[in-house]
Amino acid sequence: MSERVFVCRCEDVTASELEHAFAAGLSTIEEIKRYTGFGTGPCQGKECMAALARELINRGLSTPTQLRPFTARPPAEPVSFGALAAAPDPFVDPAPSLPQADPLGDPQEPPSP
Amino acid sequence: MPAAPAAPDGPGGQAVHLRFDEALIEATAHDTLATALIAAGVLMTSRSPKYRRPRGPYCLTGDCGTCLVRIDGRPNVRACMTPVREGMRVSSQNSYRPKRLDPTQLVDTLFPGGIDHHHLMVRPRIVNQVMQEVARNLTGFGELPEGVDTSGYEYLAHELPVLIIGAGPAGQAAAAVFEAAGVDHVIVDRLDRAALAANLDDAESRAHAQPAKLLADTGVFGIYPGPHMLFPGREDDLALVAASERHPNLERLHAFRPHHLMFCVGSRDPMLPFPNNDLPGIVSARGLIRALRRANARIAGPCLVVGEGPWAHAQLNALDQLRAPHAPKLELIAPNQIERAVGGERIEALICHGGRRSCALLAIAQTPASAHELAAQIGVALGFNGGGFGIDRAHEAGDHGRCGALGGTSLWAAGDVCIGVDPAAGQAAAARDGARVAKAVLEVLAAAPHELPDATHFAPAEPPQPPTMRERPVVGDRFAEPAAKEPS
Numbered sequence: 001m002s003e004r005v006f007v008c009r010c011e012d013v014t015a016s017e018l019e020h021a022f023a024a025g026l027s028t029i030e031e032i033k034r035y036t037g038f039g040t041g042p043c044q045g046k047e048c049m050a051a052l053a054r055e056l057i058n059r060g061l062s063t064p065t066q067l068r069p070f071t072a073r074p075p076a077e078p079v080s081f082g083a084l085a086a087a088p089d090p091f092v093d094p095a096p097s098l099p100q101a102d103p104l105g106d107p108q109e110p111p112s113p
Numbered sequence: 114m115p116a117a118p119a120a121p122d123g124p125g126g127q128a129v130h131l132r133f134d135e136a137l138i139e140a141t142a143h144d145t146l147a148t149a150l151i152a153a154g155v156l157m158t159s160r161s162p163k164y165r166r167p168r169g170p171y172c173l174t175g176d177c178g179t180c181l182v183r184i185d186g187r188p189n190v191r192a193c194m195t196p197v198r199e200g201m202r203v204s205s206q207n208s209y210r211p212k213r214l215d216p217t218q219l220v221d222t223l224f225p226g227g228i229d230h231h232h233l234m235v236r237p238r239i240v241n242q243v244m245q246e247v248a249r250n251l252t253g254f255g256e257l258p259e260g261v262d263t264s265g266y267e268y269l270a271h272e273l274p275v276l277i278i279g280a281g282p283a284g285q286a287a288a289a290v291f292e293a294a295g296v297d298h299v300i301v302d303r304l305d306r307a308a309l310a311a312n313l314d315d316a317e318s319r320a321h322a323q324p325a326k327l328l329a330d331t332g333v334f335g336i337y338p339g340p341h342m343l344f345p346g347r348e349d350d351l352a353l354v355a356a357s358e359r360h361p362n363l364e365r366l367h368a369f370r371p372h373h374l375m376f377c378v379g380s381r382d383p384m385l386p387f388p389n390n391d392l393p394g395i396v397s398a399r400g401l402i403r404a405l406r407r408a409n410a411r412i413a414g415p416c417l418v419v420g421e422g423p424w425a426h427a428q429l430n431a432l433d434q435l436r437a438p439h440a441p442k443l444e445l446i447a448p449n450q451i452e453r454a455v456g457g458e459r460i461e462a463l464i465c466h467g468g469r470r471s472c473a474l475l476a477i478a479q480t481p482a483s484a485h486e487l488a489a490q491i492g493v494a495l496g497f498n499g500g501g502f503g504i505d506r507a508h509e510a511g512d513h514g515r516c517g518a519l520g521g522t523s524l525w526a527a528g529d530v531c532i533g534v535d536p537a538a539g540q541a542a543a544a545r546d547g548a549r550v551a552k553a554v555l556e557v558l559a560a561a562p563h564e565l566p567d568a569t570h571f572a573p574a575e576p577p578q579p580p581t582m583r584e585r586p587v588v589g590d591r592f593a594e595p596a597a598k599e600p601s
Binding site for chain 1: 161162163164166168171172176177178179181189191218221222225226227229231254262264266267268303332333334335336337355356357364365366368381382383384385386387388389390391453457482484485486487489490495496497498499500501502
């Protein structure tokens with residue numbers, strides 16, 4: 001196995017790829033995301049963005065006041081298309097009219113150990 | 114199989130049996146799939162998409178994407194968020210069997226200098242097309258599900274005074290304030306109740322009852338402007354917070370429309386860059402502590418902790434208390450001492466400037482980074498605090514914990530997610546912050562009593578049915594066209 005330093009493990013972006021990005025004159029998180037593809041995997045930057053931000057500051061390429069994270073978009077947590085398809089159109093049916101007795105019950109979770 | 118790095122602490126009730134690829138694994142009833150695999154000495158759960166390197170669970174709290182496995186025919190399920198069930202059928206993703214002989218790992222050796230996709234085989238075009246075809250077949254996340262999904266789906270809409278996202282110390286303290294004041298509220302968290310209890314550092318708080326209005330297993334995935342906010346005169350429409358509540362055979366979509374929304378989402382554990390920092394067995398220290406506590410397991414093999422400062426020392430002490438009596442004492446390594454990690458399907462040792470230290474688990478205790486993503490979706494002011502991006506409450510006058518508004522919904526934040534709340538100060542500090550902000554919300558509610566409606570919960574009278582799904586054969590990376598048009 002070769003020796004590699006990973007910045008983003010979801011998309012296999014290594015430190016050497018960051019070097020290419022820095023050499024191309026990129027110094028913001030959004031630009032580096034577009035160039036290397038980091039933060040575009042299943043974790044959506046939850047694991048790697050802070051590591052890159054620290055690297056940019058350590059190298060003097062950015063300052064804490066200049067740094068901005070890349071755009072955050074839904075979904076931040078997995079959701080299935082089946083569940084999304086179960087939602088009524090909010091424009092057609094904004095306040096559905098059948099009150100529900102106990103929204104927090106059923107199905108009951110088993111008691112925690 | 115080498116010695117397991119973690120082992121159950123005493124009898125864990127009835128044993129649960131599951132299958133991981135070819136191996137039969139015995140787990141305890143408290144285990145998540147990730148802790149069961151680690152206790153069985155299985156650290157590798159997938160191969161990486163590009164270089165085909167072995168990967169396993171890292172964060173152990175549902176943040177990172179490397180413990181995704183296929184469970185009972187359903188791909189891309191997080192092993193660290195899934196409690197074990199008797200007879201569970203689990204397989205690794207993205208790897209060929211037998212895993213030890215996976216030919217695709219050649220990719221890692223073929224490109225020792227890294228794959229520079231900006232220049233690799235871009236011309237001539239025909240080579241590029243062939244390369245794309247090969248790459249497309251190598252990467253990806255497992256195969257499509259077996260058969261048509263038979264889970265049930267439900268939809269629930271809520272309009273309520275207060276919604277708290279995150280049931281950590283800050284969120285639970287805030288919920289207690291609202292409970293005592295009789296304010297209708299809901300507190301949601303993506304973790305299950307067992308994990309939420311294990312996340313509390315203080316044994317006394319763990320024994321304490323969980324909030325009455327807690328919706329566990331419910332991950333908020335998006336926050337949207339209210340549907341009427343676009344119309345003139347309706348700019349104060351409430352924001353829409355969308356969450357998915359997961360059960361084994363049921364998924365429930367919640368649409369919350371809160372008057373006050375509190376972010377108590379805490380912080381995440383970022384990765385530390387050093388050579389071979391992706392080996393299976395390298396985990397986040399905080400995630401490991403919480404996973405061991407939840408599974409009632411102990412560290413059974415040699416374990417190193419990487420980090421410096423008060424945060425790392427606190428993690429080291431907590432991990433040392435979770436060590437089996439016969440296991441070697443844990444050691445703290447400063448990040449600048451690391452030369453590289455070595456191993457194959459799991460970490461074997463850490464090469465430091467002072468020599469080689471063998472280890473079965475390497476716990477990374479980096480300063481946590483605030484979980485800013487949900488707040489960032491709706492443009493809450495953020496700042497960089499050295500660890501990561503956190504919510505900057507100082508942008509709002511008075512600093513009572515308010516961090517903005519979306520339509521008619523006031524936004525508040527408390528705990529680790531905010532700049533100025535130091536995770537190293539302990540969970541009591543986050544809990545105090547949660548209670549303080551909740552009291553500020555109460556003051557606002559008391560100032561405008563007509564705005565204090567009870568929560569209402571709706572289910573649609575005629576829920577739209579999910580579209581009927583049919584099996585269609587997949588050819589290459591496309592669905593095959595149906596042979597003949599169905600009669601209408």
